Amino acid sequence: MNINAKYFGEISYEKQDTIQIINGLFGFESYTDYLPLSFHDENDSMISLQSLKDETLSFILMNPFMIYPDYNPKLSKQDLKELEADSPDDISFYVISVIREPSNQSTVNLRAPLAVNALNRKAKQVMLEQPEYTFRHIIGDMLQKEGEPC
Numbered sequence: 001m002n003i004n005a006k007y008f009g010e011i012s013y014e015k016q017d018t019i020q021i022i023n024g025l026f027g028f029e030s031y032t033d034y035l036p037l038s039f040h041d042e043n044d045s046m047i048s049l050q051s052l053k054d055e056t057l058s059f060i061l062m063n064p065f066m067i068y069p070d071y072n073p074k075l076s077k078q079d080l081k082e083l084e085a086d087s088p089d090d091i092s093f094y095v096i097s098v099i100r101e102p103s104n105q106s107t108v109n110l111r112a113p114l115a116v117n118a119l120n121r122k123a124k125q126v127m128l129e130q131p132e133y134t135f136r137h138i139i140g141d142m143l144q145k146e147g148e149p150c
Contacts, residue, residue: 005050006058008037018052019116022082022124025096026112031057034123047094049114061094062108068142073113073133079126083117092116097139104140111135 002012013035024032033052038044045066051057064071073093075083085091093115095108110133116123 003035003050003052004055005035005037005048006056007039007048008050011037016121019121019123021114022122025059025114025125028057036061044092044094046097049094060097060099061114062097064093064095064108064110064113067108067139068110068137071110071133072130073110073115073126073128074130075115075126076129079115079124083115083122083124084120085117090117090119092118098136104138106139107136108139108142109135110137 001014002010004010018033018035021032021034023029031051031053035050035052037048037050039046039048043066044063046063047061049059049061064073071093075088075091080088080091083091093113095110095113097106097108099106110128112125112127112135114123115126
């Protein structure tokens, strides 16, 4: 199959490359099928989550552990059940980001990450109950706290 991806142009993909988001993303509930495309060949630090229904719709996701190593999201038993996960270890997390100029002013949503079952490619945007996570964490602030330059 082919798609004209927003950030990558025309690309080919297989059905097993896609993920299905249970109930869609908040505000985009009717869009459930996506193709994750990594911006970096060597890791999943930044991903374009390309909608298969609308080629103009793509979300920029980040691996939260790359920018905030202490991130410790806790899923409910219901979330694990919906994702058909036997263990929390089967789940990968990604956070939706808003890219700004300058880049250190970009934000990530640590409160409502995308939880992906790596085994069956089912995903769900979850709402964490942990009060330390909010909807807009400034990336530059997070990196400064880790002692890295912005």
